[in-house]
Amino acid sequence: MEYRLPEVPFDLHGLRDSPGYADAEVAVVDTLERQGVLDPATWVLNMVARRLSEAPPLAPVTDDFITFVLEHNFGELLLENLRTAAPPHVAEKLRLKGLLPDLETLEAPF
Numbered sequence: 001m002e003y004r005l006p007e008v009p010f011d012l013h014g015l016r017d018s019p020g021y022a023d024a025e026v027a028v029v030d031t032l033e034r035q036g037v038l039d040p041a042t043w044v045l046n047m048v049a050r051r052l053s054e055a056p057p058l059a060p061v062t063d064d065f066i067t068f069v070l071e072h073n074f075g076e077l078l079l080e081n082l083r084t085a086a087p088p089h090v091a092e093k094l095r096l097k098g099l100l101p102d103l104e105t106l107e108a109p110f
Contacts, residue, residue, distance in 0.1 A: 042081070045069045049085040064093040 015021060032040045052067040068085040071078035082100055083091065094100035 042069060042077075046081055046084040049081070050087070053085050053090065054087050064090055064097070064099075066090055066094075 029040050032043060037043045046069055049067045049069055053065075057065065066082070066086045069081040071081055079101070082094075086094060086100065091100055
């Protein structure tokens with residue numbers, strides 16, 4: 001099966017040059033930081049992953065499928081990304097299978 005991205009009717013690469021973008025970016029980052037979000041870029045990616053995980057899949061998937069942001073250190077941040085991306089009913093399935101442990105139950109090196 002071949003996958004292609006749909007045609008985008010505007011230039012995503014030029015988005016940062018759009019009028020008002022810089023002011024909007026500063027306002028959003030400030031708001032997220034006031035809400036305790038330490039890494040706004042990862043937060044946005046996690047929210048996109050969550051929306052994708054909640055959306056009807058385009059192809060057959062298992063009932064515990066989620067989209068998540070990969071954390072290359074495979075530590076606490078990866079688990080946090082998985083928890084953020086998983087809708088509650090999927091998170092519970094993953095917990096029951098031992099695939100989404102609580103941080104308190106993990107041993108080193110986490």
